[in-house]
Amino acid sequence: MTINLYKKEIVKEFVAELGTLLSIRISQYIRKFKQDDETKFFNEFVICPFQDDYDRDYIKYPANARKHFEEKLDVGFCYVELSGLALTNEKSIEYSLTCHPYFLEEEYDGDSLDFGLVGSKITFYHQSMIDFLEQYDDETWKNIIRNVQKEISFGTLKRS
Numbered sequence: 653m654t655i656n657l658y659k660k661e662i663v664k665e666f667v668a669e670l671g672t673l674l675s676i677r678i679s680q681y682i683r684k685f686k687q688d689d690e691t692k693f694f695n696e697f698v699i700c701p702f703q704d705d706y707d708r709d710y711i712k713y714p715a716n717a718r719k720h721f722e723e724k725l726d727v728g729f730c731y732v733e734l735s736g737l738a739l740t741n742e743k744s745i746e747y748s749l750t751c752h753p754y755f756l757e758e759e760y761d762g763d764s765l766d767f768g769l770v771g772s773k774i775t776f777y778h779q780s781m782i783d784f785l786e787q788y789d790d791e792t793w794k795n796i797i798r799n800v801q802k803e804i805s806f807g808t809l810k811r812s
Contacts, residue, residue: 654775654776654777654778654779656775656776656779656782657779657782658782658786659786660786660790660793662790662793662794662797663782663785663786663793665793665797666785666793666796666797666800667774667776667785668772668774669797669800669801669804670751670774670800671769671771671772671773671774672772672804673727673800673803673804674727674732674747674749674769674772674774675769675771675772676804677725677726677727678725678747678769681693681721681724681725684724685720685724690745693717693721694737694739694745696713696714696717697714697717697718697737699711699713699714718734721734722734727803728803729754729755729796729799729800729803730751730752730753730754730755731751731752731754732749732750732751732752733749733750733751733752734747734748734749735748735749735750735766736748740770744770744771745770746768746769746770747768747769747770748766748767748768749766749767749768749769750764750765750766751764751765751767752764752765753765753785755796755799756788756792756796762784763784765781765784765785766778766781767781
């Protein structure tokens with residue numbers, strides 16, 4: 653992973669809150685659909701097809717698992733996609749995620765945010781993602797953080 657440098661403490665706070673929310677949602681998904689076993693979830697994406705094997709089922713199964721995960725993740729204020737999974741050196745799962753930040757502007761039509769999530773810690777793959785977020789004013793971030801915190805509080809209670 654890369655090192656992320658923040659100029660605005662409030663953006664760093666947002667990233668921490670988003671990491672907490674995503675971690676909670678992923679845990680809830682795994683508890684509900686994978687009998688609380690993260691390994692079962694991870695293993696759905698591990699395939700070892702032969703090079704000359706044209707059986708599309710090898711590809712369909714992880715594609716369907718990804719689609720189910722994204723549909724059920726249920727992050728209320730943005731759309732999150734799963735780009736990939738990897739094991740860290742410490743044997744933790746790193747979720748590579750893409751977030752479409754519609755929460756920044758109603759008619760947002762810009763780039764998506766690509767980052768890794770290990771536990772509840774988000775690390776952006778490119779410093780330009782943080783630089784992009786830091787162009788928004790503190791008042792915007794205060795409102796967004798409030799919405800994320802509501803999502804954490806109320807959404808977690810509702811799904812428990």
